[in-house]
Amino acid sequence: MTLLSRFDLRYPIIQAPMAGISTPALAAAVTNAGGLGSISVGSSTTDDARHMIEAVRAASDGTFNVNVFCHAPAIRDVTRESAWITHLAPLFAELGGIPPSVLHEIYISFLADPPMQSLLLDLRPPIISFHFGLPPDHFIRACKDVGIYLIATATSQAEAQAAQQAGMDAVVAQGIQAGGHRGVFDPDGEDLQLETIDLVKQIVGHAKIPIIAAGAIMTGADIAAALDVGAIAVQMGTAFVACPESAATADHRARMAHADASDIVLTDVISGRPARGLRNRLIDYGVASDSSPAVYPLAYDAAKQLNALAVKQGKHDYAAQWVGTGAARCRALPAAELVALLVRELEEARGIG
Numbered sequence: 001m002t003l004l005s006r007f008d009l010r011y012p013i014i015q016a017p018m019a020g021i022s023t024p025a026l027a028a029a030v031t032n033a034g035g036l037g038s039i040s041v042g043s044s045t046t047d048d049a050r051h052m053i054e055a056v057r058a059a060s061d062g063t064f065n066v067n068v069f070c071h072a073p074a075i076r077d078v079t080r081e082s083a084w085i086t087h088l089a090p091l092f093a094e095l096g097g098i099p100p101s102v103l104h105e106i107y108i109s110f111l112a113d114p115p116m117q118s119l120l121l122d123l124r125p126p127i128i129s130f131h132f133g134l135p136p137d138h139f140i141r142a143c144k145d146v147g148i149y150l151i152a153t154a155t156s157q158a159e160a161q162a163a164q165q166a167g168m169d170a171v172v173a174q175g176i177q178a179g180g181h182r183g184v185f186d187p188d189g190e191d192l193q194l195e196t197i198d199l200v201k202q203i204v205g206h207a208k209i210p211i212i213a214a215g216a217i218m219t220g221a222d223i224a225a226a227l228d229v230g231a232i233a234v235q236m237g238t239a240f241v242a243c244p245e246s247a248a249t250a251d252h253r254a255r256m257a258h259a260d261a262s263d264i265v266l267t268d269v270i271s272g273r274p275a276r277g278l279r280n281r282l283i284d285y286g287v288a289s290d291s292s293p294a295v296y297p298l299a300y301d302a303a304k305q306l307n308a309l310a311v312k313q314g315k316h317d318y319a320a321q322w323v324g325t326g327a328a329r330c331r332a333l334p335a336a337e338l339v340a341l342l343v344r345e346l347e348e349a350r351g352i353g
């Protein structure tokens with residue numbers, strides 16, 4: 001049984017989990033409109049995660065997805081971390097701040113978070129999705145025992161294969177155009193950086209589980225193109241950032257709507273892992289240097305401190321504003337209207353309209 005029939009989803013449209021951006025209100029609106037809404041608790045405490053899940057349930061009786069981060073916990077490297085802090089010191093000085101003496105793991109990996117694992121098993125969201133890797137075997141088995149549907153992001157055929165072998169029910173094939181963090185399992189490994197359609201074609205050719213396409217899917221015609229090469233659904237992030245229900249700042253919304261190709265970059269400067277978003281002062285400064293950022297999510301600690309200082313001065317040029325290459329094609333509509341528009345465009349593209 002596919003994802004759509006199992007959960008009675010009307011449309012093959014998944015609103016991507018986006019930590020800090022996809023609110024419970026956004027997820028509920030997409031689900032209520034016939035798609036699949038998602039929240040991410042990857043950077044949340046267990047208390048916040050509980051409240052978010054309860055908030056989705058209070059606003060919708062439908063199916064939703066909860067997303068967590070399965071990155072390898074940071075291996076500390078004091079020399080590299082100190083070098084990165086020293087490198088960023090002039091930016092702190094420009095903003096009238098003091099660089100931190102040490103960097104902190106601002107949130108822990110789901111792999112090292114038994115309380116979050118227990119919480120999800122208690123609250124039993126219908127679907128859980130994993131980014132940056134796969135959860136422990138015991139968690140997969142426990143989810144299967146209670147009927148939770150499991151999805152993992154894959155950026156390559158090898159990652160998709162690993163996800164299938166581990167027992168995932170479906171895979172999100174995340175192409176290189178995608179906004180936000182690339183879901184690569186090992187950020188130090190080889191990355192073939194395939195575009196969405198090529199990646200879907202490659203994975204569909206080998207996989208026995210359903211494939212969901214993600215990356216630069218902005219319109220119904222884009223959805224049709226992904227379904228045509230064998231995806232069962234699409235996962236769209238950037239398109240939903242522009243919805244009023246998202247938590248995106250006014251600056252993020254304004255900049256994405258006018259972004260051209262040179263404004264959108266893939267960089268590990270902000271968090272320590274490759275992620276695609278709008279260029280800013282920190283990215284330009286980091287890219288122009290020889291220093292390697294501290295590993296994920298330690299570098300993110302420094303970036304968030306710089307942004308907090310900047311925001312106090314009304315500046316937004318240190319903010320992590322994740323978007324994919326399709327950003328300028330966003331439509332700033334309420335989520336239900338965006339889903340309805342995407343469905344009309346999809347029907348037109350398939351000659352049904």
Ligand SMILES: Cc1cc2nc3c(=O)[nH]c(=O)nc-3n(C[C@H](O)[C@H](O)[C@H](O)COP(=O)(O)O)c2cc1C
Nearest residue numbers: 016018019040131178179180215216237238322324
């Ligand atoms: C602002 C933003 C935040 C994101 N955060 C997450 C996240 O927390 N978890 C996750 O699995 N994917 C996250 N992603 C990636 C999406 O799941 C998806 O792969 C991507 O949005 C697809 O490309 P698109 O943005 O071009 O639609 C994020 C994407 C964006 C744009």
